[in-house]
Amino acid sequence: MRAIFIAVGSELLELDRIDTNSLFISRKLREKGILMDMKITVGDNLENLSWTIKNACKRAQLVIVTGGLGPTEDDITREGTANALKKKLTFKEEIVSGIRAVFQKRGIKMPDINTRQAFVIEGAEVLPNSVGTAPGQYLDEKDCKVLLLPGPPREMQPMFEDIFARKIAPLSNFLMASRSLKFAGITESETDSMIADLYRKYKNPHTTILASPGFIEIHLLGRSKKSPEENKAITDQLAEKIKTRLADYFITEKDITFEEHIIQLLSTRNLTLSIAESCTGGGLGNRITNVPGSSEVFLGGVIAYSNELKMKILGVKKGTLEKKGAVSEQTALEMATGIRRLCQSDIGVAITGIAGPGGATQGKPVGLVCLHLSSEEAEQGVQKIFTGDRQIVKIRSENCCLNLIRQYLHRYQN
Amino acid sequence: MRAIFIAVGSELLELDRIDTNSLFISRKLREKGILMDMKITVGDNLENLSWTIKNACKRAQLVIVTGGLGPTEDDITREGTANALKKKLTFKEEIVSGIRAVFQKRGIKMPDINTRQAFVIEGAEVLPNSVGTAPGQYLDEKDCKVLLLPGPPREMQPMFEDIFARKIAPLSNFLMASRSLKFAGITESETDSMIADLYRKYKNPHTTILASPGFIEIHLLGRSKKSPEENKAITDQLAEKIKTRLADYFITEKDITFEEHIIQLLSTRNLTLSIAESCTGGGLGNRITNVPGSSEVFLGGVIAYSNELKMKILGVKKGTLEKKGAVSEQTALEMATGIRRLCQSDIGVAITGIAGPGGATQGKPVGLVCLHLSSEEAEQGVQKIFTGDRQIVKIRSENCCLNLIRQYLHRYQN
Numbered sequence: 001m002r003a004i005f006i007a008v009g010s011e012l013l014e015l016d017r018i019d020t021n022s023l024f025i026s027r028k029l030r031e032k033g034i035l036m037d038m039k040i041t042v043g044d045n046l047e048n049l050s051w052t053i054k055n056a057c058k059r060a061q062l063v064i065v066t067g068g069l070g071p072t073e074d075d076i077t078r079e080g081t082a083n084a085l086k087k088k089l090t091f092k093e094e095i096v097s098g099i100r101a102v103f104q105k106r107g108i109k110m111p112d113i114n115t116r117q118a119f120v121i122e123g124a125e126v127l128p129n130s131v132g133t134a135p136g137q138y139l140d141e142k143d144c145k146v147l148l149l150p151g152p153p154r155e156m157q158p159m160f161e162d163i164f165a166r167k168i169a170p171l172s173n174f175l176m177a178s179r180s181l182k183f184a185g186i187t188e189s190e191t192d193s194m195i196a197d198l199y200r201k202y203k204n205p206h207t208t209i210l211a212s213p214g215f216i217e218i219h220l221l222g223r224s225k226k227s228p229e230e231n232k233a234i235t236d237q238l239a240e241k242i243k244t245r246l247a248d249y250f251i252t253e254k255d256i257t258f259e260e261h262i263i264q265l266l267s268t269r270n271l272t273l274s275i276a277e278s279c280t281g282g283g284l285g286n287r288i289t290n291v292p293g294s295s296e297v298f299l300g301g302v303i304a305y306s307n308e309l310k311m312k313i314l315g316v317k318k319g320t321l322e323k324k325g326a327v328s329e330q331t332a333l334e335m336a337t338g339i340r341r342l343c344q345s346d347i348g349v350a351i352t353g354i355a356g357p358g359g360a361t362q363g364k365p366v367g368l369v370c371l372h373l374s375s376e377e378a379e380q381g382v383q384k385i386f387t388g389d390r391q392i393v394k395i396r397s398e399n400c401c402l403n404l405i406r407q408y409l410h411r412y413q414n
Numbered sequence: 415m416r417a418i419f420i421a422v423g424s425e426l427l428e429l430d431r432i433d434t435n436s437l438f439i440s441r442k443l444r445e446k447g448i449l450m451d452m453k454i455t456v457g458d459n460l461e462n463l464s465w466t467i468k469n470a471c472k473r474a475q476l477v478i479v480t481g482g483l484g485p486t487e488d489d490i491t492r493e494g495t496a497n498a499l500k501k502k503l504t505f506k507e508e509i510v511s512g513i514r515a516v517f518q519k520r521g522i523k524m525p526d527i528n529t530r531q532a533f534v535i536e537g538a539e540v541l542p543n544s545v546g547t548a549p550g551q552y553l554d555e556k557d558c559k560v561l562l563l564p565g566p567p568r569e570m571q572p573m574f575e576d577i578f579a580r581k582i583a584p585l586s587n588f589l590m591a592s593r594s595l596k597f598a599g600i601t602e603s604e605t606d607s608m609i610a611d612l613y614r615k616y617k618n619p620h621t622t623i624l625a626s627p628g629f630i631e632i633h634l635l636g637r638s639k640k641s642p643e644e645n646k647a648i649t650d651q652l653a654e655k656i657k658t659r660l661a662d663y664f665i666t667e668k669d670i671t672f673e674e675h676i677i678q679l680l681s682t683r684n685l686t687l688s689i690a691e692s693c694t695g696g697g698l699g700n701r702i703t704n705v706p707g708s709s710e711v712f713l714g715g716v717i718a719y720s721n722e723l724k725m726k727i728l729g730v731k732k733g734t735l736e737k738k739g740a741v742s743e744q745t746a747l748e749m750a751t752g753i754r755r756l757c758q759s760d761i762g763v764a765i766t767g768i769a770g771p772g773g774a775t776q777g778k779p780v781g782l783v784c785l786h787l788s789s790e791e792a793e794q795g796v797q798k799i800f801t802g803d804r805q806i807v808k809i810r811s812e813n814c815c816l817n818l819i820r821q822y823l824h825r826y827q828n
Contacts, residue, residue, distance in 0.1 A: 013450050014622055015633060016437055023430055036427050037462055039455045048451055048473070055469060059462070208428055219429060275717075281703025282696030285717045289695025290805055292771055300723040303689075303699045303715040309757060313716075313727060343723060357706055391704055 001172050002037045003029055004060040006052060008068035008077050009151060010043035021066045021149075021156055028164060033174025033223050034062065044068065049080035057084065057144040062168065064160075067151030069134035071114040077148055078119050078137070085139070085146070087122040091115075095126060099133045124148075127163055131155045138163050145171075177205070177222035177235040181242060183249040184215055184258060184403040191216050191246070198241050205235045213392050214399030215258060216249075218242060251406065258402050259287045265406070266297045266347075269413050273405070274343035275301035276314055276335040278326065279353040279369065284398045299343040304335065314338030327352050327364055329381045332372035340374045347408070348374045351401050353386075355393045369397045373404045377412045380404060415586050416451045417443055418474040420466060422482035422491050423565060424457035435480045435563075435570055442578060447588025447637050448476065458482065463494035471498065471558040476582065478574075481565030483548040485528040491562055492533050492551070499553070499560070501536040505529075509540065513547045538562075541577055545569045552577050559585075591619070591636035591649040595656060597663040598629055598672060598817040605630050605660065612655050619649045627806050628813030629672060630663075632656060665820065672816050673701045679823050680711045680761075687819070688757035689715040690728055690749040692740065693767035693783060698812045713757040718749065728752030741766050741778055743795045746786035754788045761822070762788045765815050767800075769807045783811045787818045791826045794818060 005026070007019035019041050026036045037060060042052050049068070056063045068077030082089045095118035096110075103110040117134055120126055127136030127149075134150040136159045145168060149156045183191065188211035195218075199207035205222035220242075222235030243250055252261050266273055275284055275298075285301045288294050302313050307326055310316040316334040324330045332350045340348025353369030360366045367386040372379070382404060386396040419440070421433035433455050440450045451474060456466050463482070470477045482491030496503045509532035510524075517524040531548055534540055541550035541563075548564040550573045559582060563570045597605065602625035609632075613621035619636035634656075636649030657664055666675050680687055689698055689712075699715045702708050716727050721740055724730040730748040738744045746764045754762025767783030774780045781800040786793070796818060800810040 011622075013440065013453065015441065015444075015624060017624075018432060018434070018437065020432070023432065026427065027429065030429075037457060037459070038466070039427065041453045043451060045451070051473070052452070059465070208425070210429060210431075277696070277699075279703075280700070281708075281712075282691070282699025282715060282717065283703070285691075285696025286694070286700045286808075289693075289697070289717075289719065289769075290808070292804055294695075295719055295773075298695075298719055300719040301696065301717040302727075303696065303703075303717070305703065305709055305712055305714040306757070309714040313756070342727070343720070355703075359709075390706055394700075394704070 001034045001061045001174075002059075003034055003062040003064060004056040005036055005039040006049075006056060006063065006065045007039070007041045007151075008044065008049060008065060008080075009041075010045075010074070012041045012067075013043050019066075021151070021153060024153065024157060025064055025066075025160060028160065030221065031176055031178065032169045032172045033176040034168075034172050044074040044076055046076045046080055046083070049076055050083040053081055053084035053146070057146065060144060062145045062147070064147045064149065066149045066156055069117065069136070069148060069150045071111070071116045071133070075116070078121065081137075081139075081146060081148060082121045085121070085141070089119040089121060092118050092120050092126070095120070095135060098128065098135070102133050127159050129155055130158055136163070138167065140167065174223050174225060175228045175231045177228070177232040179220045179235055179239040179253065180255070181218045181220075181239065181253055182216070182251040182258070183218070183246055184251055184399055184406065186216060186246065186249045187211075188216060191218070195242050195245055198245060199238060202234070202238050204231070205238055207238070212395075213388060214396040214403075257287075257291075258399060260291050262402050262405050263288065263291045263294050263297055265409050267293075269409065271297070271347060271413065272299050272343075272345040273297055273347050273349070274299045274339045274345040275401075276339035276348065276350040277301060277303050278305060278310070278335070278351060279355045280351050280394050280397050281305060283394050284351065284401055287398060299345050302339060302342070310335060313342065315341070325361075325364065327354055327368055327370055329370050329372070329383055332370040333374070333379065333381055336372040336374035337379075346375060347405065349401050349405060350374075351397050353393070353397055355390045355397075357390060367393050369393070369400070371397070371401050371404055373408050375408065375412070378408060380408060415448050415475045415588075416473075417448050417476040417478060418470040419450055419453040420463075420470060420477065420479045421453070421455045421565075422458065422463060422479060422494075423455075424459075424488070426455045426481075427457050433480075435565070435567060438567065438571060439478055439480075439574060442574065444635065445590055445592065446583045446586045447590040448582075448586050458488045458490055460490045460494050460497070463490055464497040467495055467498035467560070471560065474558060476559045476561070478561045478563065480563045480570055483531065483550070483562060483564045485525070485530045485547070489530070492535065495551075495553075495560060495562060496535045499535070499555070503533040503535060506532050506534050506540070509534070509549060512542065512549070516547050541573050543569055544572055550577070552581065554581065588637050588639060589642045589645045591642070591646040593634045593649055593653040593667065594669070595632045595634075595653065595667055596630070596665040596672070597632070597660055598665055598813055598820070600630060600660065600663045601625075602630060605632070609656050609659055612659060613652060616648070616652050618645070619652055621652070626809075627802060628810040628817075671701075671705075672813060674705050676816050676819050677702065677705045677708050677711055679820070681707075683823065683827050685711070685761060685827065686713050686757075686759040687711055687761050687763070688713045688753045688759040689815075690753035690762070690764040691715060691717050692719060692724070692749070692765060693769045694765050694808050694811050695719060697808050698765065698815055701812060713759050716753060716756075724749060727756065729755070739775075739778065741768055741782055741784055743784050743786070743797055746784040747788070747793065747795055750786040750788035751793075760789060761819065763815050763819060764788075765811050767807065767811055769804045769811075771804060781807050783807065783814070785811070785815050785818055787822050789822065789826070792822060794822060
């Protein structure tokens with residue numbers, strides 16, 4: 001079964017807006033072996049939408065449309081779909097009662113305009129909306145199933161999950177198995193050259209390497225008509241081979257961020273953390289404190305942007321700054337030991353570097369970053385030269401620092 | 415002139431990937447009065463792509479395709495377009511020489527596979543790639559112009575700008591005038607209720623309100639066939655009316671971020687800044703240090719997540735924390751004066767709050783945030799209750815703090 005996704009709404013074509021419903025839906029479809037062939041964003045134009053749906057139905061067995069189910073004249077998905085499929089729209093009084101009840105719960109009288117939402121395409125199953133007023137519709141046609149969903153994600157998602165599980169997923173004749181592995185401390189091309197000989201041997205599962213600065217995700221998608229056991233076994237086989245080959249860089253298979261993973265590791269070990277940031281300027285603290293409950297583990301930090309602060313708060317020696325410079329392994333060490341002492345944390349980490357575009361000096365290029373981890377058991381420093389613009393260098397530095405913590409925990413606190 | 419955009423690449427349909435080239439292109443098109451009717455993402459499937467291009471050419475006068483111009487077998491845009499337009503592909507030896515030169519500059523021998531990039535669609539203008547190896551192609555057909563561009567943004571953008579200015583923009587018969595106004599300290603619904611009576615009177619320009627947490631952008635797009643002066647005059651008229659009505663919240667018309675704007679204001683006034691963050695955990699420092707050159711203005715900060723740090727580094731009084739609590743106007747004041755003293759900066763700001771989901775206490779709900787600005791001329795505090803999840807509360811707090819600095823500079827340093 002192949003799918004086409006259509007997002008409806010002129011606002012999605014304007015300025016910096018972008019459809020994201022397709023990401024949620026394609027992930028769910030993939031889990032059941034249904035791949036998205038195409039995704040389309042179309043404005044609130046009846047003729048364009050009808051044409052798009054009509055053509056999509058010629059090419060796919062499943063067409064999913066989000067948006068355009070509201071009560072205003074701009075909301076043309078019902079009419080556009082009816083036109084495309086040459087079907088009638090019928091007014092259903094019972095839908096109006098449902099919508100009226102939603103408004104009553106909010107203590108408001110239903111505006112007359114909302115009766116527009118009670119038109120149903122001939123033969124469609126009406127999908128109740130547990131969150132908003134716009135009902136969805138599902139057309140179980142022979143050649144192509146058509147699913148109409150509201151645009152707001154919190155209305156769309158539960159409605160999709162329900163109808164997908166009941167009616168669509170059972171139609172997929174592909175069996176799926178997937179694994180998702182996360183790595184750090186290795187580049188995309190290093191990853192590929194280390195595992196290409198492994199995954200190239202497999203036509204199934206399909207391997208995708210997703211790289212973001214300082215962070216690699218490897219997705220394996222086993223999609224087959226063979227037995228589920230066989231499909232799962234072959235996917236697991238490749239996953240384990242890749243994990244073994246890249247063991248030094250492996251983080252987790254959980255669906256969490258790198259910082260969440262580190263907070264969990266620290267939390268289960270009852271260890272506290274403090275950070276001293278120079279070039280990342282609070283970026284690492286920001287990511288760590290994005291994790292709910294991080295306050296149990298993270299005591300605080302200093303953004304020691306100026307040399308004065310490095311000396312005054314963290315106790316970096318004047319001589320170190322003069323002889324080695326603010327971006328040096330020795331300064332990183334003194335920053336890390338300084339923040340650990342100040343916060344009385346189990347672990348102190350420090351990042352100092354040149355994020356660019358300015359700031360390079362003789363022998364110290366843009367992208368040079370020194371990191372250090374200080375603890376009772378170990379002092380570990382690392383020096384890197386990262387590529388990329390200012391923000392990329394910051395993110396690479398943060399991920400490198402998280403990786404330093406990961407390696408330390410693996411070695412000393414396992 | 416109406417346009418359809420097509421992004422080619424199976425990776426754009428997989429997992430969390432999304433096309434963003436369309437955002438850059440639609441912005442440029444809009445400036446010249448060309449609107450995008452539809453955008454489509456299609457995988458590396460020759461038949462799907464040919465079909466999509468063929469149909470797009472039936473509906474639009476301009477079809478822009480990005481991606482799929484690389485040297486591998488997956489790169490099917492040349493062939494797909496030729497098939498769609500029923501045109502031949504011709505091999506051009508001079509293109510190979512150009513690509514070979516790019517490789518030579520990098521000190522590498524050109525792989526044979528790259529000769530695939532030398533096939534040109536009959537009648538197409540070859541667009542040289544100043545950054546990478548893939549040349550673009552432009553077909554100046556009578557009914558529909560077709561533009562093929564490489565996928566990587568840094569290759570695509572200069573190539574698009576050149577051909578667009580030379581050949582496409584001059585064809586647009588709409589005159590454009592646009593204004594973009596940025597505001598803070600006001601919500602989307604407050605904005606709309608304050609200016610709806612103004613902009614509803616105008617059919618042209620078209621008004622769009624874009625809201626992100628704690629930050630509002632109002633775009634006016636005047637698009638008309640009347641004289642350029644008349645179109646500009648009416649757009650400016652509405653822009654000025656909106657600016658006057660929302661004067662207290664107006665930030666800038668420049669295409670910069672809120673933090674860039676604040677750094678510029680501080681820089682021209684020769685003022686230095688330090689920050690003490692609790693609930694935002696480094697988020698504000700991170701944004702400020704994303705701005706190149708911010709080190710001239712920003713001295714540093716403290717992420718005082720724990721009460722101990724608030725006392726030890728910032729000098730917040732034990733009695734304040736005990737009597738008023740860590741999230742209180744008095745604590746914010748002592749944090750701000752403390753960080754200013756420590757860093758010897760002109761301005762010190764502080765943020766303390768409950769970002770959630772945990773941490774609420776009797777009388778102090780999730781979303782409660784206290785902010786303070788300390789300077790020689792003024793002490794200004796503000797208390798807010800923000801809605802949204804943990805990250806949204808953090809971003810709203812950061813923007814509220816930037817707005818506090820903006821208001822202070824406006825009042826005391828103008």
